[in-house]
Amino acid sequence: MDASTNATRQGPHTRPKIAISGLRREYRDPAGRPIVALDGVDLDIGEGEFICLLGPSGCGKSTLLRLLAALERPTAGAVAIDHHDPARPAQAMVFQGPSLFPWRTVLDNVAYGLEVGTGRAALSRPEREGIARQRIAQVGLARFADAYPHQLSEGMRQRANLARALAVDPAIILMDEPFGNLDEQNRLLMQGELLQIWHGSGRPVTIVFVTHSIDEAIVLADRIVIFTPRPGRIDTILPVPLPRPRDAVALRGDSTYADLYAACWDRLRDGVLSARGAELAATRP
């Protein structure tokens, strides 16, 4: 397994799109004691790269995403995003959970990012709706543009959620377990659609995708970043040398896929077991 197969995407020659160095994030528990969610994270992400952050629940993956989105401030370290295009926002996030506005129709939800913020020149309402409708069609929801979120299935809601991020045409898309609540069929379908959209967009789009599914990470990513459980640190970075375009089902017969799966599981199991051991040790009298 050699990172050079992805050299065109990663481009170590150019400046990284996202440069993360020495990142640390602490929270306080109710008693005021610090809890380290994330520590010592160093990672460079190239423009147009598809990165999957893989790890067990509570390992700080979502925290890293929120730090990238500047929704939180790091306790130490820094995130530098190389973005100079004023016509395009640096990032947009596809949130985990019910993040659509229940009082807006799908159309108005998807147009939301075009309506607020000062980064984009003011668009007229028909222009905003035109862009939103295009994105809605792209995720296959054209017939449901006027529906409210509660009238949709979970899979449709996640599609709308993706369309909302796509609508602002961001340089980076941050995705926080977007397919976590979907059934297997919908998950496979949407993975395929996401890859298609990522390939098909005219400009390079960098994606940072949080998941706890090994399958998903292998199907989607250029590189898989495996995290250790709390405190979240980068355990391993595994390049995925599978050719694109990928087919989620056909891949499973590939020997590289099997090796990668084994490698991921190996690292994850160690992490989970050592964390459990530490917990047990801590509770022992």
Place this chain on the structure above:
Amino acid sequence: MRSRLAERLLSLLSPLLLLALWEIAARIGWLNRQFFPAPSSIVGTFGILWDRGTIGEALGATTQRVLLGFVWGTVPAILLGLVLGLSRPLRVALLPIANILYSLPKIAILPLVLLVLGIGETSKIVVTAISVFFLILLNTVAGVQGIDRLLFDVARDFGASRWQAYRTVALPGALPLILAGCKLGLGFALIVVVGTEFVASGAHSGVGVLIWESWQVLNIEAMYVGLILTAALGWALNLAMDESEVALLPWRAERAGGVGRVRPERRLAGVPVRVWWRATRPFSFTATIIPVTLGAVLAPTTTNWFARLALFAITLVGSLAVHAGANMINDYYDHRNGLDDEASLGPSKAIQQGLLSARQVLFGGLAAFALGATLGLILVALRGPAILVLGLICLPLAFFYTGWPFKLAYHGLGEILVAIFMGPVMILGSYYVQAREFALTPALISLPVAFLVAAIMHANNLRDIEPDRARGKVTVANILGPALAAWEYYLLVLGAYALVVALTLTRIASPTILLSILTLPLALSLVRRVAATREPLALNGVLRQTSALHLRFGALLIVGLLIPLLG
């Protein structure tokens, strides 16, 4: 189906039965008529009080106090509530105070307010506003806090400013609870206003005053009238809140039946109300709203604004019903005569899209006429037979405008009829309803509006010159031909401005109506567009913009006429 009907009848009949029993019991002396007068005698008193104007004044005064107090309490409460909901330090500092004050019965502070502000209108409104304020404030705070934090993260991630987060997340998210508070608050407001009317009898009228004064002179029938009015007012306010809840929370309304159940659409004669509404061509209604409003504004002012408003509402709804009827009849006959092919861009297309059958549109149109006629008859009863004469002329014309056999609009009479009836006739009719007399001034002031409404019709015919000719429909536009027809359009549009200037120069109207000249840039751009093109699609835009011009011009004319009244 049958049991539903039986239930309805039962729910309708049981109060009537109760009233009948009451009447009998009072008449044969089982009930002390001193305290429980027969319903028939209460109705008699109602009639006397109505004729005297007491009822209109009382309802008007109380409604005004309730609404003013409600608005003065609600608006600051929502604004402060949003801020408190989003700011923890402010919440910690202020919410306990609000909670303590909320639990104080507001009528109890009336003496204090009277002490500070004196007995008068202000103190009543202030007490009402205070009583509503804390309720709405607490509801708003709870509403904002109930919003999923994730949604605020979404707003921030998309770069929403603080103000945008208020507008797009906090307010709509808290709205269900705010409206629930408003509904309770409106009830509070009515209680408090009636209470203040009992106590602080500085008021000259109001339903509370009516009840209290009738009690003092032992005029028990009049007291019952006061009670009925209070109940009716409470019911109407509640209904208005329910309706605004449905309108403001469409995403909630559909869920009302429980999780996952979609509320059935409101239907009329088996067709969704939404479809009927579309079939009436509501976008054309401004052509009626402007002249009816203008007429009412021109009538001399009176103190009894409630009666004035009620008369205006009846006139407006009645006129709109006739207008809607004429539109539907037009759709029906155009469909029958095969004039509604793809080329025609105007009609509602309800028939072509299969939303309604041709028969349904015909009956819908006739039903709308029937509604208009009923409201017209109410006006005849209230304001005299001149209205009957107007109705007898207007209704047939509205039908035969495009209806068989005369089809007046297809014989070149479209513009002139529309100009006369949606100009001077509507304005004078609406004026008469208010003033009970005709006058020259409103007739003259109606002229610019008449010109512009004719311009709308003419823009329509200008666009359809070719297809109309092919179908054998005669219009002024295709008689004149494109070049001269364009000149007619200039004359109608620019003529309206010339008339406004003339009206001011001759001192018929106050110079404030020159405000309508603010729309001149739009008019000039329309004239240029008509001069430049004969493309039906471009002219379709001209048609829509001419309609907008009529609306804006009319609205500014109305504002211009209202300004001198304020002074």
